[in-house]
Amino acid sequence: MHLQSSLVFSLSAATAFASTGSVAPTGSAPTGAVGYNTTQPQNGQQKHISELEAQVSSLKASLSSKHAASSSSCENAPSSLPSGAVSRESSPASTASATYTAAYETYSSAYDDAQKSSNSVLSTTSRSVSAPFATDSGNGTSTAGPTGTAASSSLVGTSGTSSSSASASSTAVSTYLPVLGDYNDEEISSGSAWKNVSDIADARMKARTSSGDCTYENARVRTEFRSMSNDQRKAFTDAIACLQDTEPRYTTAGSDAYPGVYTRYDEFVATHINMTYHIHGTADFLAWHRNFIHEFEAALGETCGYTGTLPYWDWAIDAGKVDQSEVFNGDEYSMGGNGMYIAGRDDTYLGLQDTTFPPGTGGGCVMSGPFSNGSYETHLGPLDSPYGNNVANQFDYNPRCLVRDLSNFFSERYNTYTNVTELVLGQPEIGNFQSLMQGFLGDNKFGVHGGGHWIGGGPSQLEDFHSSPSDPVFFIHHSMID
Numbered sequence: 001m002h003l004q005s006s007l008v009f010s011l012s013a014a015t016a017f018a019s020t021g022s023v024a025p026t027g028s029a030p031t032g033a034v035g036y037n038t039t040q041p042q043n044g045q046q047k048h049i050s051e052l053e054a055q056v057s058s059l060k061a062s063l064s065s066k067h068a069a070s071s072s073s074c075e076n077a078p079s080s081l082p083s084g085a086v087s088r089e090s091s092p093a094s095t096a097s098a099t100y101t102a103a104y105e106t107y108s109s110a111y112d113d114a115q116k117s118s119n120s121v122l123s124t125t126s127r128s129v130s131a132p133f134a135t136d137s138g139n140g141t142s143t144a145g146p147t148g149t150a151a152s153s154s155l156v157g158t159s160g161t162s163s164s165s166a167s168a169s170s171t172a173v174s175t176y177l178p179v180l181g182d183y184n185d186e187e188i189s190s191g192s193a194w195k196n197v198s199d200i201a202d203a204r205m206k207a208r209t210s211s212g213d214c215t216y217e218n219a220r221v222r223t224e225f226r227s228m229s230n231d232q233r234k235a236f237t238d239a240i241a242c243l244q245d246t247e248p249r250y251t252t253a254g255s256d257a258y259p260g261v262y263t264r265y266d267e268f269v270a271t272h273i274n275m276t277y278h279i280h281g282t283a284d285f286l287a288w289h290r291n292f293i294h295e296f297e298a299a300l301g302e303t304c305g306y307t308g309t310l311p312y313w314d315w316a317i318d319a320g321k322v323d324q325s326e327v328f329n330g331d332e333y334s335m336g337g338n339g340m341y342i343a344g345r346d347d348t349y350l351g352l353q354d355t356t357f358p359p360g361t362g363g364g365c366v367m368s369g370p371f372s373n374g375s376y377e378t379h380l381g382p383l384d385s386p387y388g389n390n391v392a393n394q395f396d397y398n399p400r401c402l403v404r405d406l407s408n409f410f411s412e413r414y415n416t417y418t419n420v421t422e423l424v425l426g427q428p429e430i431g432n433f434q435s436l437m438q439g440f441l442g443d444n445k446f447g448v449h450g451g452g453h454w455i456g457g458g459p460s461q462l463e464d465f466h467s468s469p470s471d472p473v474f475f476i477h478h479s480m481i482d
Contacts, residue, residue: 176200180425191316191417197424225311225476226326230333232308237335237370240265240472242304244376249303260380260397264303268296269380273394273466280465285438286482293478312479315452316420320412322455323361327473328406330368335473337372339404339460340364348386348458353445360405360457371472373401381467387459394466402471405457414439414451423448437481452477 178200183193206216225233243265247253253262261270272292279288293310300306313335318325323338330337339362349356365373377399382390391398427433439447446454453474456462461470468474 178425180422183421188421189416189418194316194417194421197421220309222309222312222479224314224317225335226317228308228311233311233333235306236300236308236311237472239300239304239306241370241376243268243299246303254397258395260395262379262397264299266379268292268299269378269467269469270395272469273380273383276466281438283434285434289478290482293475293482296475310479311476312482313452313473313476314480315411315415315448315455315477316417318411318455319416320408322408322411323406325406328404330366330372332369334369335476336366336370336402337368337404338362338366338406339457340367350386353439355445357407357409357454357458360407360409362403362457363405363459364403365401366404371402376402378402378461378467378470381461381470382464383467384465385459402461403457404460404462404471407455407457410446410451410454414446415448415455419448419451449481452480 178197180188183196187193187196209216209219228236244263246264248261248264248267250267251258251261255261258270261267275288279285297310300310313327315322318327322328327335328338341361342359342363345359345363347356347358366376367373370376378401379397379399380391380395381398383394384390423433423436427436436444437447437449439445439450453468454463456471456473462468462473462477464470
């Protein structure tokens, strides 16, 4: 559920965006539309950790203060993104990558590099995940369940009862914070624990927003893509197609500064390209992307008349069988199909992550459903491809079809119910949470965020570090992350 409350956008512009300053007025250029040169920021884990360590205390205090005010007011997001651009230097992802045939590599990781299934999950006694700095035990709360006793493997229901028939008042449920130890391996790997955690979160949200102008009942609710009706899905993909057919708002199509920007949709891709080094591996990641997808959602309505909300894609449903997902079945109510199958391809090696993976189940142009070849083309990127086909300059015009190579290799390792449940319940400190979610090098190399991108496969737009919004699945993936 997505509440347009003051809490949602409580982080300051300096925290949420790489460039500071006042919010651009309506009609002025968003981030990436008019550029100024700046030095590429330091990349990697050290910058991530140092920023997060410095901000954790102040963020907690700020969020607590904003939460206290959120019960009586609803504040909207800024009307547009602040301006600012960053010149692209050489990409470490592209320069460190190559393609070759090799055996699939395995490695020690926070999530063991093996398929996550009911037969292959971390035990309840070994779920701790290495992190860059220490955390308190649990989530800072008692591990007791809503009845005041250990919840053990019982599923806590929003009705105030658990699966072992323990009872609790609605007040107890609305204040109870579940912890990882409340659930056994089967409940975690099957998704029943994740559903239960979501139910508890809904109950807590209803209790927190029972009065004031911003309530649970008048909130805009984001739903899983498959929970939408066929008409709702088609209205969503039609609105995306509308943005792809609309002239850019902040620049001239094919301008000298932005030669690859020809549509309103391209402006969102260019914005992400511009800010890439500021908004990944940093404390800015969550807040910046939250506002980015909010702006996209708003543009669907303002420009193309879409009245619904941005759905999310629960990739855990598809773990290990993403090529069979209803999201990608290629009918008119999907997000488009897989790419056309190309046989005889080699494995791919990613030098930055020191990971080798096999070809997926497609590899060519998407040929069915929305965004298929002939009805949709991308104009920007790639900039981080391991296949030697990167453009020379970050905004170069490079028209081509949408490519997908749906990959179970990544989905069964990084985007399972075990992954997401252990992330949310096992990492109470924001620094460790962000590190594990984004994927820090050495142990957990992709996280649920990177894994979701690489589900698109090796040669796809979705996996390109800079230009990934070229595939509309980017937005429902990040809605899930949000």
